[in-house]
Amino acid sequence: MAGATLVCVPLVAKSVEQMVSDMATAKARGADVVEIRLDHLTNFEPSRDLVFLLRECHLPSLVTYRPRWEGGEYEGDDDKRFDALLLAMELGADFVDIELKVAQEFVNFLSGKRPASTKLIVSSHNYQSTPSSEDLSDLVARIQAVGADIVKIATTAVDIIDVLRMFKVMVHCQRGLISRILCPKFGGYLTFAMLSTGKESAPGQPTLSDLLDVYNIRQITADTKVFGIVGKPVRHSKSPILHNTAFRSVGFDAVYLPLLVDDFYSFINAYSSPDFTGFSITMPHKEAALACSDEVDPIAKFIGAVNTLVKRPSDGKLIGYNTDYTGAISAIEDALQGVQAKVPASSPLANKIVVVLGAGGAGKALAYGAKEKGARVVIANRTYERARELANLVGGEAISLTDLENFHPEEGMILANTTSIGMDPNIHETPISNHALKSYSLVFDAIYDPLVTRLLREADELGLATVNGMEMFVRQAMGQFKFFTGLPGKFVAGLI
Numbered sequence: 001m002a003g004a005t006l007v008c009v010p011l012v013a014k015s016v017e018q019m020v021s022d023m024a025t026a027k028a029r030g031a032d033v034v035e036i037r038l039d040h041l042t043n044f045e046p047s048r049d050l051v052f053l054l055r056e057c058h059l060p061s062l063v064t065y066r067p068r069w070e071g072g073e074y075e076g077d078d079d080k081r082f083d084a085l086l087l088a089m090e091l092g093a094d095f096v097d098i099e100l101k102v103a104q105e106f107v108n109f110l111s112g113k114r115p116a117s118t119k120l121i122v123s124s125h126n127y128q129s130t131p132s133s134e135d136l137s138d139l140v141a142r143i144q145a146v147g148a149d150i151v152k153i154a155t156t157a158v159d160i161i162d163v164l165r166m167f168k169v170m171v172h173c174q175r176g177l178i179s180r181i182l183c184p185k186f187g188g189y190l191t192f193a194m195l196s197t198g199k200e201s202a203p204g205q206p207t208l209s210d211l212l213d214v215y216n217i218r219q220i221t222a223d224t225k226v227f228g229i230v231g232k233p234v235r236h237s238k239s240p241i242l243h244n245t246a247f248r249s250v251g252f253d254a255v256y257l258p259l260l261v262d263d264f265y266s267f268i269n270a271y272s273s274p275d276f277t278g279f280s281i282t283m284p285h286k287e288a289a290l291a292c293s294d295e296v297d298p299i300a301k302f303i304g305a306v307n308t309l310v311k312r313p314s315d316g317k318l319i320g321y322n323t324d325y326t327g328a329i330s331a332i333e334d335a336l337q338g339v340q341a342k343v344p345a346s347s348p349l350a351n352k353i354v355v356v357l358g359a360g361g362a363g364k365a366l367a368y369g370a371k372e373k374g375a376r377v378v379i380a381n382r383t384y385e386r387a388r389e390l391a392n393l394v395g396g397e398a399i400s401l402t403d404l405e406n407f408h409p410e411e412g413m414i415l416a417n418t419t420s421i422g423m424d425p426n427i428h429e430t431p432i433s434n435h436a437l438k439s440y441s442l443v444f445d446a447i448y449d450p451l452v453t454r455l456l457r458e459a460d461e462l463g464l465a466t467v468n469g470m471e472m473f474v475r476q477a478m479g480q481f482k483f484f485t486g487l488p489g490k491f492v493a494g495l496i
């Protein structure tokens with residue numbers, strides 16, 4: 001059933017007035033439940049403050065009074081805590097949370113006084129690691145045995161493989177963005193989201209608007225396909241926004257996640273279920289993705305890098321593709337067509353000199369694509385040996401960075417920067433002098449952070465045509481979308 005998982009916003013304000021204001025905001029933004037964190041309040045007075053808080057709460061409420069020994073702020077004794085939690089139940093709290101370590105004592109304390117309308121959440125927090133599957137099952141059994149209505153287990157995912165164990169025990173998993181987002185898929189009861197950045201009650205919580213508006217959590221069900229961008233780092237990737245928006249625009253039942261992966265080989269072995277349907281691959285895993293593919297598109301094989309992996313539905317085999325080269329080349333072609341008087345029958349790159357700066361993954365994709373379009377390819381790279389290897393591969397020429405300074409065999413050349421020089425935070429750097437830049441008619445930069453690099457700014461000031469990395473990024477995503485959904489990539493265009 002869609003939306004079976006409740007989205008809960010923890011309230012961590014220091015005053016009751018601010019908490020009440022945050023409650024109203026959480027309700028307006030679409031939360032299902034608010035967690036009133038009594039331990040965060042300064043000068044908390046149970047009989048005064050609980051009456052006020054629960055009277056003003058117009059959403060289902062979860063009351064938590066977390067002690068320091070379990071990661072909270074409360075430093076007093078358990079008697080006062082138990083009294084406050086009982087009072088919250090009597091005042092109509094929908095859920096009350098108690099830690100497993102003292103749950104039996106709390107249940108004994110409640111005996112005969114427990115209002116039937118309040119559900120008891122028994123929670124266990126592990127801030128170091130995620131236990132083995134056996135230990136997790138044992139933990140669930142112990143929590144159920146104390147009489148919990150809802151089991152809450154929060155663990156620390158040291159590696160993405162840990163998250164799989166949490167999916168298997170079904171329960172709410174407090175750490176890791178992907179377990180929070182996939183809660184509805186794996187039958188989790190409650191998932192936590194912070195009201196806004198800085199208002200989280202535990203590390204890794206997404207914001208409420210990310211959960212609802214980017215990841216479309218209300219639409220996620222057991223059948224929802226899971227895609228994601230695999231890399232390290234992936235935090236700042238724009239791919240989740242792009243693909244989730246595109247999926248939603250065509251009603252494709254899928255969610256796209258950032259997947260922070262250290263070891264690609266163990267990740268791909270562990271995430272082998274058909275639920276995980278396809279991946280975008282970014283640095284540093286494009287070569288490992290090629291090695292892990294059961295079948296590889298010949299162009300991706302030639303380039304030596306896979307940026308798209310799709311599980312074939314009929315047999316689950318992993319098919320590897322590269323959409324970087326079409327993304328970059330089509331962006332350059334369109335820009336060239338824009339500055340040319342009439343659209344040529346062949347590619348506007350045909351017979352042009354394309355100087356590719358860099359010989360890494362993006363450099364290989366650019367060099368291959370330009371060659372395919374009939375361009376004369378020249379590679380310049382910091383490590384000259386790599387430039388020579390790539391030039392040999394595509395039948396081009398290699399030059400040193402020093403030679404690049406006075407390289408001007410003809411007019412109308414194209415420069416494609418595929419190094420990371422000029423990328424944030426080194427935004428004041430550029431890979432080529434202004435003097436050498438004058439020899440080109442069009443400059444492409446694969447970097448999209450910042451959108452306008454120093455290289456592109458200087459090219460623009462010289463009156464040259466420019467193409468930024470976002471053009472390539474959106475177009476490579478269009479190619480991926482087509483492989484993921486079987487639908488035309490045009491649904492991605494124009495989303496950023």
Ligand SMILES: NC(=O)c1ccc[n+]([C@@H]2O[C@H](COP(=O)([O-])OP(=O)(O)OC[C@H]3O[C@@H](n4cnc5c(N)ncnc54)[C@H](OP(=O)(O)O)[C@@H]3O)[C@@H](O)[C@H]2O)c1
Nearest residue numbers: 358359360361362363382383386418419420446469472473
């Ligand atoms: N817009 C998009 O969709 C898109 C897609 C893919 C990549 N990119 C961007 O393209 C850039 C390269 O990515 P990649 O995957 O090709 O990386 P990569 O495989 O690591 O290659 C990096 C290249 O940059 C050169 N390089 C790095 N630092 C340098 C420096 N300080 N001075 C001179 N050369 C330097 C390297 O030269 P050596 O061989 O000497 O080490 C190598 O040729 C990144 O900025 C990335 O964000 C953009």
